[in-house]
Amino acid sequence: MTPQRADAEVAVELRGITKRFPGTLANDAVDLTVRRGEIHALMGENGAGKSTLMSVLYGMERPDAGEIRIDGRTVTFADPGAAMAAGLGMVHQSFKLFDSLTVAENVVFAAEPRRFGLVDRAAARRRVRELAAEHGLAVDPDARVGDLPVGLRQRVEILKLLHRGARTLILDEPTAVLTPAEADALFTVLKSLTAQGRTVILVTHKLREVLEGSDNVTVLRDGRVVARLRTAETTADEIAAAMTGRAVELDRVHAPGTPGDVVLDVEDLTTDAVREVGLTVRAGEIVGIAGVAGNGQSELIEALAGLRRVTAGRVTLRGRDITHASATERRARGLAYVPEDRHAVGTAPAASVADNLAMGHHRRSLSSHGLLPPAAVRAHARRLVERFGVKAATPEVPASALSGGNLQKLLIGRELAHEAPLLLVEQPTRGVDIGAIQNIHDELIAYRDAGHAVLLVSAELSEIRGLADRVLVMYEGRVTATYPKDGADERTLGLAMAGGAAPVEVGD
Amino acid sequence: MFFDSDLLMSALRALTPILLAALGGALCERAGVFNIGLEGMMLMGCFTAVTTSWFTGSPWLGVLAAALAAAAYSLILAVGAVTLRGDAVVLGIAMNLLAVGLTSFLLRTVFGVQGTFDDPSLAGLPLVGGFSPLAYLAWAAVAVATLVLSRHVWGLRLRGVGEAPQAAATLGVSPAKYQYAAVLVSGVLCGLAGAQLALGNVTLFSENMTAGRGWIAVVAVMLGRALPLGVLLAALLFGLAEAAGFRLQGLGLPQQATDAAPYVVTLGALFLTTARRRRRTTPAGAVS
Numbered sequence: 074m075t076p077q078r079a080d081a082e083v084a085v086e087l088r089g090i091t092k093r094f095p096g097t098l099a100n101d102a103v104d105l106t107v108r109r110g111e112i113h114a115l116m117g118e119n120g121a122g123k124s125t126l127m128s129v130l131y132g133m134e135r136p137d138a139g140e141i142r143i144d145g146r147t148v149t150f151a152d153p154g155a156a157m158a159a160g161l162g163m164v165h166q167s168f169k170l171f172d173s174l175t176v177a178e179n180v181v182f183a184a185e186p187r188r189f190g191l192v193d194r195a196a197a198r199r200r201v202r203e204l205a206a207e208h209g210l211a212v213d214p215d216a217r218v219g220d221l222p223v224g225l226r227q228r229v230e231i232l233k234l235l236h237r238g239a240r241t242l243i244l245d246e247p248t249a250v251l252t253p254a255e256a257d258a259l260f261t262v263l264k265s266l267t268a269q270g271r272t273v274i275l276v277t278h279k280l281r282e283v284l285e286g287s288d289n290v291t292v293l294r295d296g297r298v299v300a301r302l303r304t305a306e307t308t309a310d311e312i313a314a315a316m317t318g319r320a321v322e323l324d325r326v327h328a329p330g331t332p333g334d335v336v337l338d339v340e341d342l343t344t345d346a347v348r349e350v351g352l353t354v355r356a357g358e359i360v361g362i363a364g365v366a367g368n369g370q371s372e373l374i375e376a377l378a379g380l381r382r383v384t385a386g387r388v389t390l391r392g393r394d395i396t397h398a399s400a401t402e403r404r405a406r407g408l409a410y411v412p413e414d415r416h417a418v419g420t421a422p423a424a425s426v427a428d429n430l431a432m433g434h435h436r437r438s439l440s441s442h443g444l445l446p447p448a449a450v451r452a453h454a455r456r457l458v459e460r461f462g463v464k465a466a467t468p469e470v471p472a473s474a475l476s477g478g479n480l481q482k483l484l485i486g487r488e489l490a491h492e493a494p495l496l497l498v499e500q501p502t503r504g505v506d507i508g509a510i511q512n513i514h515d516e517l518i519a520y521r522d523a524g525h526a527v528l529l530v531s532a533e534l535s536e537i538r539g540l541a542d543r544v545l546v547m548y549e550g551r552v553t554a555t556y557p558k559d560g561a562d563e564r565t566l567g568l569a570m571a572g573g574a575a576p577v578e579v580g581d
Numbered sequence: 582m583f584f585d586s587d588l589l590m591s592a593l594r595a596l597t598p599i600l601l602a603a604l605g606g607a608l609c610e611r612a613g614v615f616n617i618g619l620e621g622m623m624l625m626g627c628f629t630a631v632t633t634s635w636f637t638g639s640p641w642l643g644v645l646a647a648a649l650a651a652a653a654y655s656l657i658l659a660v661g662a663v664t665l666r667g668d669a670v671v672l673g674i675a676m677n678l679l680a681v682g683l684t685s686f687l688l689r690t691v692f693g694v695q696g697t698f699d700d701p702s703l704a705g706l707p708l709v710g711g712f713s714p715l716a717y718l719a720w721a722a723v724a725v726a727t728l729v730l731s732r733h734v735w736g737l738r739l740r741g742v743g744e745a746p747q748a749a750a751t752l753g754v755s756p757a758k759y760q761y762a763a764v765l766v767s768g769v770l771c772g773l774a775g776a777q778l779a780l781g782n783v784t785l786f787s788e789n790m791t792a793g794r795g796w797i798a799v800v801a802v803m804l805g806r807a808l809p810l811g812v813l814l815a816a817l818l819f820g821l822a823e824a825a826g827f828r829l830q831g832l833g834l835p836q837q838a839t840d841a842a843p844y845v846v847t848l849g850a851l852f853l854t855t856a857r858r859r860r861r862t863t864p865a866g867a868v869s
Contacts, residue, residue, distance in 0.1 A: 154753035169748035171741045182741055183752040191732045233752075 083145065084109040084241050084272040085130070085161075090139035092125050099125040101296040102139070107241070107289075112263055112273045114283040114304070117293035118316055118506040119476055123276050126293070127243055131163050132156040143241075162239030164230040166246045172219030177201045179218050180232045204235050209262055224255035231262070241272040248282055249504070252365045253534070253567050260286040278316070278507070280309045280323065281535075292316055317508045324535045325511075327518050329542050329558050332358040336407075336495050336526035339377070342386035346372040348550040349386065352528075354495065359517065359527040361541025363534060365570050369550035370530045371413060374497050377528070378410045379403045391494060404433065409488040413499035413530070415477075419484045422473035426465045427454035429472045430487050461486035462512065478505040485513055489520055496520060499530045514540060534563045548572045588824050590711065596820030597716045598623065598782065598791075601774035602798035603805070603812045604722050605767025610807040611730060612763035613743035613756070617673035618658050619771050620795025621680030626651040626775020628684040631698065631786040632691060640704045640780050644715070648772035654680070655768025663760045677795070685788045697787035705784035706777070713781040715773055722770070726809040739763060771795070797847050804850045815850070822846040 087105040091098070100122045107113040117123045128134040130141060132150030141148050143159050150156040153163070170179050177197040186196035201214035210228045212221070218229060227247065234242055244263075248256040263273050263286065275287060283290055284304060292300040292315040300315035313321040333356035341349045347369045354360045364370050375381040377388060379400035388396045390406050398406070412418040420429050431439055431450045439449050454468040461482045465475055472480060485501060501517065502510040517540060521527050531537050537544055544561060546554040546569040554561075554569040561569070602619045609616035629650035634643030657676055662669040685695075692698045706713050730736040739759045742749045746756035778794070779786050797819050804818075805811025826842035 152753075153751055157753070163751075165751070169745065169751045171744050171748060173744055174737075174741065178737060183738065183749070183754045185734050185737065187734060190734065191728075192734055192737055194732075 082108050084143070085274070086142040086145075087126070087130060088140040088142070090126060090129055090141075091137045092122075092129055092134060093137050094125075098296050100129065100136070100139075103293070103296070103298055105291055105298070107272055107274055109272050110267050110270050111288040112267055112275055112286055114275045114277060114287035114290045115293065116278060116283060116290055116312060116316060118278060118508070119478055119504070121293040121316070122296040123293055124245070125296075127163070127245065127274070127276055130156070131161060131243065157237055157239070160238065160240035161243065162234030162237060162241070163243040164227065164234065164245065164247060166249060168226050168230055170218050170226060170229060172217070174218060175214065176212055176216050176218060176221075176229050176232075177214040179229050180204075180214075180236050182233070184237055200236060201232060204232050208232075208235065209265055223250045224252070224258065227251070227255075227259065228262075239271075241274065242266065243274045243276065245276045246278075247275065248277070248279060252532075252570070253563075254571060256282060280312055280507075283312065284309055294318060313507055317506075319508075321507055321511060323507075324539060325514070326539050326559070327514070330357045330359065330521045332356065332542065333524065336391055337377070337528065338387075338389040340387045340389075342373065342376060342388060343384050344372050344376045344381050345384070346550050347376060350547075350550075350552050352545060352552065354526040354528050356494065356524050356526050357521060358542045359521050359529055359540050361537040361544045362528070362530045362547055363537045363544055363566055363570055364530075364532075364547035366532060368547045368570075370547050371499065372550075373547070374410075374412075374499055374528070374530055378408070378412075378497055401436075404491075404493070407494040409433075409491040409493035409496045411485055411488050411496070411498040411501060413503075415480050415484050420472045420480060423471055425469050426458070426463070426472055426475070426483065427451055427468035429483060430454045430457050430468070433487065433491065457483075457486040457490055461516070462509075478509045481505050482509065482513070485516065489516060492523075492525070494525055496525060496527045498527060500532060501529070502531075502533065502536060510536075534566050537566070538563070546570055588821070588828060591824040591827065592817065592820035594712065594716065594782070594820075595823040596816040597713060597719050598774040598778045599794055599798050599801060599819050600719045600813060600816040601715070601722065601770045601777065602767075602795055603801035603816055604719070604726055604809060605770035605774075606798055606802040607805065607807040607809060607812050608726065608739070608763040609760075609767050610802050611743045612739050612760045613746060614658070614662055614760050614764055615669045615673070616658060616764065616767055617670060617796075617799050618655070618676035619673075619767070619774075619798045620791050620793070621673075621677035622651040622654055622768055622771035623775040623778065623795045623798075624677075624680040624684055624789070624791045625654045626772035627779035627790055628687060628775075628786055629772070630776035630779045631703065632687075634704050634780055635700070638704055640706045643704075643780055644706070644773065644776040647776040648769045651772030651775060652765050652768035655764050655771070659761045659764040663757050663764070681789050684786075688786065688788065695788075697785055699785040699787075703784050705780045713777055715777040715781060718773065719777075723809045723813050730809065735759075774798075793844065797843060800847050800851055803854050818850070819843050819846060 083106055085107040087103060090100050090103045092100040103126055115123050125134065129136045132153050132155050148159055180201050181197045186193040186200065198214040205211050210232055212225050212228050218226060247259060251259060267273055277283060287304045290302045290304055290307065290312060291298060292312060294316060302312065309323055313323055335353050336356050337354040339350060339352045341351055343349055350373055352360065362370050372381055376383050379398060383396050387394060390403065390408060393406060395403050395406060416422060427450050431453060434453060435445055439445055439453055451468060458465060458468060463482045463486065464479050475483065488496065501513050505513065517527060529541060542558050544556045545552045546566065548570065602623055606616050606619050626647035630643040630647035633646035634640045658669065658672050661667040661672040688698060689695060706715065730740065738754050742754060742756040742759040749756055778791065801812050801815035801819065804815040822843040826839040830836055830839040
């Protein structure tokens with residue numbers, strides 16, 4: 074870092090930013106000071122006001138009160154274009170790219186090098202190569218963005234900002250979609266950017282990367298700044314406590330279960346993206362599947378849930394062959410399912426919370442002579458809302474009105490309430506707050522301890538390690554490694570996920 | 582011989598209105614506005630071209646007026662779909678229906694006739710080297726549209742706007758501006774298509790004289806994947822079908838059957854494209 078120089082050193086300063094939305098105070102007199110050349114983490118749970126604050130800084134929202142200073146000068150941004158002109162640049166959580174255009178076209182879009190009014194494609198390619206070489210962001214300028222993996226798309230987003238001369242980069246949850254290796258690569262890039270005097274604001278709720286990658290942390294809760302910490306002098310527990318307002322036990326490794334009879338037996342299962350997968354899950358056991366997204370985990374779970382055709386192999390649930398059974402037959406046999414995509418697959422966004430909670434239960438416990446008594450549906454909804462702490466104004470509001478974390482609680486609550494012998498659960502805590510993660514984990518452990526079998530797919534290694542009694546690693550559609558609980562540290566798992574492990578057999 | 586150079590020549594003559602309208606449709610498609618109002622815009626062009634040529638005696642003024650009138654008419658789609666965020670399909674259908682009613686009404690009001698207005702002193706477009714000047718213009722438009730879409734700054738931004746308007750907006754490119762431009766240009770091109778139809782292919786105006794050519798142009802946009810060269814090939818296919826229809830008529834087939842040729846080709850083309858599209862969009866697993 075550059076030596077201490079009082080004012081010149083501050084790249085971005087927000088003073089007393091207040092922003093009201095109908096019914097909520099999203100930002101309440103927030104101060105934020107970001108120094109030149111640092112990686113500054115802005116942390117907080119969902120709804121703490123991080124996104125609003127960044128929208129205000131980036132000219133997407135007008136603050137009701139407060140002041141923005143860039144390089145010591147007071148500014149007001151009418152739109153993101155003005156913020157960009159002042160040297161800010163933002164990588165949104167959902168990328169803003171043109172899939173059918175090339176990398177070079179995406180990078181220079183709206184700031185094109187020209188020759189006779191035409192886009193100078195050679196110059197654009199050259200520019201991408203220069204920027205890529207300078208910042209360690211290697212990517213083929215002629216590749217179609219739609220063909221690139223997520224990690225490379227993010228590079229294109231960063232190149233786009235650098236092409237426009239951004240001196241301060243705002244990254245909104247940049248690692249949410251990245252593999253551990255891609256995330257490491259991103260932080261190497263960010264550190265080289267700050268070494269050149271650029272500034273990075275990192276909006277995130279992931280503690281580990283903040284501790285490893287940032288210089289300072291500002292924590293928001295309920296729209297207010299609750300902590301300003303120097304990363305070197307703080308701990309994960311301190312940040313988590315600031316975010317949640319209470320002490321949180323992080324990365325807890327739960328006690329192992331006591332496995333009983335085999336509930337799910339899969340032999341040589343093959344589908345379009347799964348090759349000869351064999352596994353068993355016993356009652357009272359959580360089996361975790363780790364793997365980089367896209368290595369067949371989703372397809373495996375879909376095949377088990379009856380949503381994807383099995384081309385070869387055999388699936389047995391509690392002694393009965395269900396290889397080609399319909400989803401309804403599987404559920405009747407004792408299967409519950411928490412899908413990865415809770416918006417499109419797990420719930421019906423336009424239907425009410427009560428109706429969403431009734432789905433699946435409508436066939437059995439809630440049905441009375443083929444009808445659904447509204448009183449029973451309401452009572453069922455109230456029970457689950459209370460038990461799982463779903464925050465909904467009333468059970469009549471549509472599911473789309475719930476936050477991601479609350480929707481996940483609803484979904485997990487509905488599926489656990491089946492008390493099915495086998496639970497398939499994918500990414501149970503993706504995008505869920507720290508406090509809620511703990512509750513969901515406790516529920517899954519309680520479910521296991523009640524004698525049920527659980528097959529868990531997660532991209533979070535700490536989650537797999539904390540919950541699973543056995544860990545399988547999937548790579549390119551196959552199970553390439555199996556570890557007992559505590560049998561592999563994160564490094565070993567990470568290596569196996571990247572395809573670098575020799576198969577390990579453990580007796581079960 | 583059934584397929585000979587005469588057939589090709591008459592196909593090239595027949596395709597001009599479809600090509601002009603389809604180029605406009607392709608631009609809209611690229612900008613993210615689904616324009617199925619081509620038929621109506623074209624019909625407005627036909628009527629304006631004939632009326633203006635009749636009263637001024639100049640087919641050239643007719644062409645100009647047709648382009649302007651159809652562009653003005655296309656504002657319905659621009660304002661409705663872009664500014665007011667209405668459904669482009671509903672708007673397009675409404676524009677097509679309105680154009681039929683409006684031109685029939687005006688035909689009665691202005692010329693006092695029903696069905697067809699036809700007069701030997703109505704000035705049509707001259708032929709230059711065997712083709713209407715608008716045919717050359719259409720071919721040139723293919724080249725210009727190809728160059729602009731693939732290489733020009735404007736074309737790059739238009740494609741970006743059509744694919745991801747929000748992404749374009751975050752980079753300071755206004756999607757509305759480009760979408761308005763695309764719709765207006767499609768209006769101009771449809772106006773020219775109408776002028777070609779009413780002062781080139783024939784020299785008269787009759788009610789609903791576009792007879793589905795605007796719809797065929799919509800299919801040409803799909804079949805040609807909204808690429809100018811692809812649209813040219815698709816239009817050529819329809820031109821051949823129309824020319825072949827005339828030829829078959831000469832061979833003694835009933836006119837009702839031969840007139841159907843372009844529409845049969847359209848149906849076949851639609852079937853092929855949707856079948857191809859369905860294969861491309863087979864479920865690839867849930868991605869969140």
